[in-house]
Amino acid sequence: MSQMSKIVRTLSNIAFPFIMIFGFYVIAHGHLTPGGGFQGGAVVASGCIMLLVAYGSTWVFEKIKVSRLSVFESLGALGFIGVAFFGLLFGGWFFNNFLVRNGILFNIVPKTGSTAAEFNTAGVLPLMNFAVGVKVIAGLFVIVLVMAYASSLKEWKQ
Amino acid sequence: MSLRTTVAVVMFSVLVVFFVSTALMLSFGDPMKTEMDDYIIMHTQNETGTNSGITTVVFDYRGFDTLGEATILFSAVSGVLMIFRRVKN
Structure with a gap:
């Protein structure tokens, strides 16, 4: 697929950082606001797909290696399962929330009732939100990237 | 009427009756059993230290469900990369 016009490319260049900021905000504040790893990852992957549509899949396919994105996807899955197994190691059962009272980070317990959000x-x-976010970003983007590039190849067209 | 039109009309009326009766059966915002909701609303801040109860349900109380979703995404990516494995950089 060839790249689109200069107007589309400039506008997607302008919109891209704001989409990135919003997506990473949704991932990072998944435990405070609506959203989480899946939703924020979908937002970030949609921003990357917007660049893919604007600049053409051939250009993006030369810049990014698919194997590297696949490694990120697997790292996200391993991080998610690894945190769950750390719960088994430190607390006694799978998916145990072992950091909640005696951890180094993320250990504050808010008062019951309506309280202000504490990060x-x-x-x-x-x-877990971060791991799932990395996984969803890499997974959705690599699916669309590979399918867009394969549909632009000549040998696939009848 | 042809057979095709008759089948379409019957199926459409069955769908309308199904949706209307379902909408009338349950009142909106007033569930019949609320023990689980009350437990999660009352205990989620004390037990998991999270202000957002939805994230608590998704990642803590129902963590295995999210693990299944992650497995589905992983298998989808594996399948797509395997189908398009002839596409090389």
Whole structure:
């Protein structure tokens, strides 16, 4: 697929940082606000796909290696399962929230009821949000990238 | 009427009756059993230290469900990369 016009490329250049900031905000504040790893990862992957559509899949395919994105996807999955197994190691059962009261990070417990959002809470949930976010970004982007590039090849066209 | 039109009309009316009766059966915002909701709303801040109860349900109380979703995404990516494995950099 060839690249689109100069107007589309300039506008996607302008919109890209804001989409990135919003997506990473949704991932990082997944334990405080609506959203989380899946949703924020989908937002970030959509921003990358917007650049892919604007600049053409051939140009992006030469810049990014698919194997590297696949490694990121597997790292996200391993991080998610690894945090769950750390719960088994430190707390006694799978998916145990072992950081919530006696951890180094994310260890504050808010008062029951309506309280202000504190970022340093929620135990292992921010770590899991981050792992799932990395996984969803790499996974969705690599699916669309490979399919867009394969549809632009000549040997696939009948 | 042809057979095709008759089948379409019957299926459409069955769908309408199904959706209307379902909408009338349950009242909106007033569930019948609320023990689980009350437990999660009352205990989620004390037990998991999270202000957002939805994230607590997704990642802590129902963590295995999220593990299944992650497995689904992983298998989808593996399948797509395997189908398009002839596409090389």
